[in-house]
Amino acid sequence: MADVTLGEIVAFSNGKSRPAEGSAYRTYGANGVIGTAGDFNAGPDSTVVGRVGSYCGAVHYTTEPCWVTDNAIIAAPKEGVNPRYVYYLLKRLALNRHRIGSGQPLLTHGILNRLTTARRTRAEQDSAAAVLGALDDKIAVNDRIAAGADALIRARYATFAARPAARVGDIGELVRRHVPPGQIGNANYIALEHMPKRRMWLPTWTDASGVTSAKGRFAAGDILFGKLRPYFHKAGLAFVDGVASTDILVVRPKDPGHRGWLLAALASDEMIAHASAVSDGTRMPRAGWSDIAAFEVPWPGDAGAREFTAFVAPLAARVRAAAAETATLAALRETLLPRLIP
CATH class of the missing domain: 3.90.220.20 (DNA methylase specificity domains)
Structure with a gap:
């Protein structure tokens, strides 16, 4: 033809x-x-x-x-x-x-x-679009699951706005584990471009095979906070172990039972507004951990923070499962694309 x-x-x-x-x-x-x-x-x-x-x-x-x-x-x-x-x-x-x-x-x-x-022919077009579209439609459903979980957590966090305050540094600590390029190997790698804006989940990453500079080590369950141009609102939960760009702060809850609360606090609009206001630099502003750690956020008490984390945990697990499915579906779509549209 x-x-x-x-x-x-x-x-x-x-x-x-x-x-x-x-x-x-x-x-x-x-x-x-x-x-x-x-x-x-x-x-x-x-x-x-x-x-x-x-x-x-x-x-x-x-x-x-x-x-x-x-x-x-x-x-x-x-x-x-x-x-x-x-x-x-x-x-x-x-x-x-x-x-x-x-x-x-x-x-x-x-x-x-x-x-x-x-x-x-139109029939051939319809057939290819139907198969590939079905995969993308399921990926879109998974994206809505992540967005819905994010909205639920933010809404519940907002109900505690009038509670007594605690400093971020009282709840979480900065992880300082820098890894030279020669020791990184094939670790998972997260840079700022892998972090979605105003979404508290980090479902994508790449391998660090091409990394040529030192990076920061993080573990699954850590919270990554984009300190470069913080107004881009990049703060989310890591689903895997790996290394991160040095433009990202790695924050870990001092008590695992407070993980959900720390995540919501660091990803909140108030935290981002504060980090943006105190960042240094004009063209490439960066926020420092000391300023972030000193910021006061609502505090529901130990029991309340643990209850909040228990609320967040199954949502995070569901988003993680959806993200894994999305990765599989996306790979299948890329495999099928040249076969259905040679």
């Missing part, structure tokens, strides 16, 4: 600068959701492609109308083409390979329109 150009099956258009603020629609940048907007410029079942910068060629799919910024391109299926097939096709084509420029990578409509792929 003859090849077809992308321009024959996909309509590409540039996003636009961000509209007036609002919350009705998600806003997509070059690498996914960056906020909300009061209007939309891309319809449902669109694919968003990173147009410029380090995320040039990144591909995201949206089932709902959204606003796409001028850092991205909107890819809409032409008549008779399965929308989700377009998304998986663009992922399969590894668009980053086709970028131009070095200092500021760029994708253009001309580049995208000229790319070719095998012509497929």
